[in-house]
Amino acid sequence: xxxxxxxxxxxxxxxxxxxxxxxxxxxxxxxxxxxxxxxxxxxxxxxxxxxxxxxxxxxxxxxxxxxxxxxxxxxxxxxxxxxxxxxxxxxxxxxxxxxxxxxxxxxxxxxxxxxxxxxxxxxxxxxxxxxxxxxxxxxxxxxxxxxxxxxxxxxxxxxxxxxxxxxxxxxxxxxxxxxxxxxxxxxxxxxxxxxxxxxxxxxxxxxxxxxx
Amino acid sequence: xxxxxxxxxxxxxxxxxxxxxxxxxxxxxxxxxxxxxxxxxxxxxxxxxxxxxxxxxxxxxxxxxxxxxxxxxxxxxxxxxxxxxxxxxxxxxxxxxxxxxxx
Numbered sequence: 001x002x003x004x005x006x007x008x009x010x011x012x013x014x015x016x017x018x019x020x021x022x023x024x025x026x027x028x029x030x031x032x033x034x035x036x037x038x039x040x041x042x043x044x045x046x047x048x049x050x051x052x053x054x055x056x057x058x059x060x061x062x063x064x065x066x067x068x069x070x071x072x073x074x075x076x077x078x079x080x081x082x083x084x085x086x087x088x089x090x091x092x093x094x095x096x097x098x099x100x101x102x103x104x105x106x107x108x109x110x111x112x113x114x115x116x117x118x119x120x121x122x123x124x125x126x127x128x129x130x131x132x133x134x135x136x137x138x139x140x141x142x143x144x145x146x147x148x149x150x151x152x153x154x155x156x157x158x159x160x161x162x163x164x165x166x167x168x169x170x171x172x173x174x175x176x177x178x179x180x181x182x183x184x185x186x187x188x189x190x191x192x193x194x195x196x197x198x199x200x201x202x203x204x205x206x207x208x209x210x211x212x
Numbered sequence: 213x214x215x216x217x218x219x220x221x222x223x224x225x226x227x228x229x230x231x232x233x234x235x236x237x238x239x240x241x242x243x244x245x246x247x248x249x250x251x252x253x254x255x256x257x258x259x260x261x262x263x264x265x266x267x268x269x270x271x272x273x274x275x276x277x278x279x280x281x282x283x284x285x286x287x288x289x290x291x292x293x294x295x296x297x298x299x300x301x302x303x304x305x306x307x308x309x310x311x312x313x314x315x
Binding site for chain 2: 013017020030031034037038041042043044046047049050051053054055057058060061064065067068069070071072073074075076077078079080082083086088093094096097098100150151152153154155156157158159160161162163164165166167169170174175178179180181182183184185186187190191194195198199200201202203205206207209210211
């Protein structure tokens with residue numbers, strides 16, 4: 001039973017952050033319907049926040065699509081891993097793909113045996129999905145009601161969340177180096193290139209640092 | 213249809229396609245160490261660039277304002293290993309206070 005309980009509590013804790021997404025999306029001039037669509041169909045936090053952030057900082061739809069898709073690409077790598085555990089075909093595979101994200105994969109591979117891994121994947125995946133969508137709607141409706149979002153700190157919610165996502169991954173020196181370099185690079189070119197380019201161009205830094 | 217809806221729908225479909233392809237492709241294709249190193253780095257560099265833009269620019273101009281206070285608190289909270297909600301709410305509260313005081 002504890003696998004189910006742990007999975008659902010991860011679902012609730014992570015899903016509650018959907019309130020920040022809903023609020024940030026509306027603060028960045030997206031509609032409530034667009035915020036909810038993203039949480040339901042895209043369903044990948046980093047991609048959702050980045051899409052909204054790129055467009056609200058003046059980036060084109062294309063640069064938002066490219067950035068959001070690149071950030072969603074790690075779910076593909078998770079899919080490769082989960083496919084070996086789940087061994088699904090057809091409609092079940094299509095359903096599993098949608099809930100293949102950081103948390104469902106993370107909780108699944110932390111389990112000791114195959115049966116618990118499968119349970120953890122489905123419970124965590126659907127748990128996050130349910131609460132993330134519910135809280136996105138609440139956050140979007142709430143943000144519409146409060147007006148000046150800077151006065152409520154909503155303009156730092158998204159970068160603070162990304163700092164929290166990045167922080168535990170920076171233990172390796174190479175990753176930290178790439179992270180700092182990308183940060184400085186993006187800021188140093190921002191006044192000279194179209195919006196969106198400072199972010200997407202950091203992929204070149206990943207290729208150079210990761211080459212050897 | 214406006215450009216926001218276009219971005220929302222296309223990114224959603226592409227991200228689902230990537231998730232599905234992950235479940236469907238042979239693992240051997242991604243086994244090369246160089247491919248793994250680079251794919252591991254890509255989300256990190258993108259998020260780093262994104263934080264830089266969100267926290268320190270306004271309409272592509274470099275700006276230092278109340279958001280710096282929020283990010284500083286977030287990083288301090290992360291260094292102190294405080295839980296995720298404390299990090300985010302601490303950053304938001306700090307930034308909001310500095311903004312309202314017009315420091």
